[in-house]
Amino acid sequence: MNMQLSKTPIGLDGVPAAETVLSHVDGERGELIIAGERVGVLVGKTGFEGVTARLWSGATGQPVGEAAVRAVLGEARQRAFARLPDLLEITRGLSIVDGFRAAIAGLRAENGLQHEATIVGAFPVIAGALVQRAKGCDPVAPDPTLSHAADTLSMLLNRKASTPEVAALDAYFVTVCDHGMNASTFATRVVASTQADLFAAVTAGYCALTGPLHGGAPEPVLEMLDAIGTSERIKPWVDGALARGERLMGFGHRIYRVRDPRADVLKGAIGRLAGGGTDLPFAGEVETYIREALRRKNPDRPLDTNVEFFTAILLDALTIPRQAFTPIFAAARSAGWTAHAREQQRGGRLIRPSSAYIGPMP
Numbered sequence: 265m266n267m268q269l270s271k272t273p274i275g276l277d278g279v280p281a282a283e284t285v286l287s288h289v290d291g292e293r294g295e296l297i298i299a300g301e302r303v304g305v306l307v308g309k310t311g312f313e314g315v316t317a318r319l320w321s322g323a324t325g326q327p328v329g330e331a332a333v334r335a336v337l338g339e340a341r342q343r344a345f346a347r348l349p350d351l352l353e354i355t356r357g358l359s360i361v362d363g364f365r366a367a368i369a370g371l372r373a374e375n376g377l378q379h380e381a382t383i384v385g386a387f388p389v390i391a392g393a394l395v396q397r398a399k400g401c402d403p404v405a406p407d408p409t410l411s412h413a414a415d416t417l418s419m420l421l422n423r424k425a426s427t428p429e430v431a432a433l434d435a436y437f438v439t440v441c442d443h444g445m446n447a448s449t450f451a452t453r454v455v456a457s458t459q460a461d462l463f464a465a466v467t468a469g470y471c472a473l474t475g476p477l478h479g480g481a482p483e484p485v486l487e488m489l490d491a492i493g494t495s496e497r498i499k500p501w502v503d504g505a506l507a508r509g510e511r512l513m514g515f516g517h518r519i520y521r522v523r524d525p526r527a528d529v530l531k532g533a534i535g536r537l538a539g540g541g542t543d544l545p546f547a548g549e550v551e552t553y554i555r556e557a558l559r560r561k562n563p564d565r566p567l568d569t570n571v572e573f574f575t576a577i578l579l580d581a582l583t584i585p586r587q588a589f590t591p592i593f594a595a596a597r598s599a600g601w602t603a604h605a606r607e608q609q610r611g612g613r614l615i616r617p618s619s620a621y622i623g624p625m626p
């Protein structure tokens with residue numbers, strides 16, 4: 265390997281790809297700032313509509329208020345519901361994760377309407393319809409008078425959600441709505457940097473999200489907890505997986521060298537939800553042992569719990585089927601993706617990195 269290549273940041277670690285006013289991740293301090301506010305503070309201050317208003321205002325430089333966002337998202341959910349027969353046409357026979365990818369690719373500009381709202385409004389409607397179809401049921405119509413989180417739960421669960429359930433999903437939506445230049449946001453910005461439209465950009469973002477090294481991790485987190493099963497099996501199961509060189513889902517992060525600040529925000533939201541879903545004390549035992557085992561295995565590389573571990577537990581406690589976890593993550597992250605795409609289109613440069621050629625020379 266030549267000397268030049270060994271310095272190449274393969275995987276683009278630490279390379280700024282864009283300037284943004286939207287969010288900032290400080291991996292050394294374990295801090296996430298979204299639209300000027302620390303994530304833990306933001307969750308206590310506002311809901312999904314509020315943070316979306318902040319992101320869209322920041323991206324476009326044109327202030328938009330929370331009430332206006334609530335109204336446009338309510339209308340957009342209704343429009344998406346009317347288009348469901350078209351959108352779901354191509355998804356027959358596909359899983360929820362793959363069906364969601366195909367359906368969102370069918371979203372398109374609607375005359376005079378904001379693309380951002382069309383996208384963010386449509387995501388939970390499509391996810392809800394795919395969940396209902398998997399159960400052999402008809403889609404549940406949205407209610408534009410509900411908050412985005414409350415309506416999302418009603419379309420997913422086919423029942424009115426309780427106040428603590430809505431608060432928990434809203435806290436989740438705010439917590440994961442944006443997160444610096446993560447892989448899916450980068451993919452979104454690459455596409456937007458070519459001046460392709462927002463629909464193309466967020467479809468790319470979702471495709472990047474589906475992998476288990478990114479937003480595809482929560483379902484495998486629950487599978488891991490199921491496979492471990494009992495307290496006595498934690499040590500042999502975890503030690504065995506690490507000895508085989510497997511990665512434990514819900515742990516580790518490219519940027520954070522300390523605990524992912526979102527993990528504790530979600531843990532707090534789970535604590536306020538009564539009962540249901542994953543056995544929390546058992547999940548806590550698994551988490552404690554895995555953190556110890558990762559410290560032993562990689563003493564020089566701090567690997568801690570990431571957002572996906574608690575995402576899995578929170579969405580499970582809300583009785584959302586695990587096959588829908590990635591689309592629900594996308595429903596939250598769509599606020600960030602649309603803002604990043606707009607910001608990139610407005611002031612960004614075509615993103616076109618280089619590669620390090622290691623093939624033969626002529």
Ligand code: ACO
Binds near residue numbers: 511517519570
């Ligand atoms: N389990 C076991 N070992 C791990 C884990 C893990 N979860 N994460 C990292 N490691 C190991 C790597 O194998 C590597 O070991 P090696 O040097 O012996 O090969 C070492 O720790 C360093 O890895 P990094 O370079 O820090 O990992 P990277 O930045 O490439 O990966 C990632 C980050 C993809 C999140 C990784 O930690 C991982 O695979 N985690 C599990 C999947 C997961 O939880 N994904 C969700 C991430 S959060 C999100 O995207 C929303």
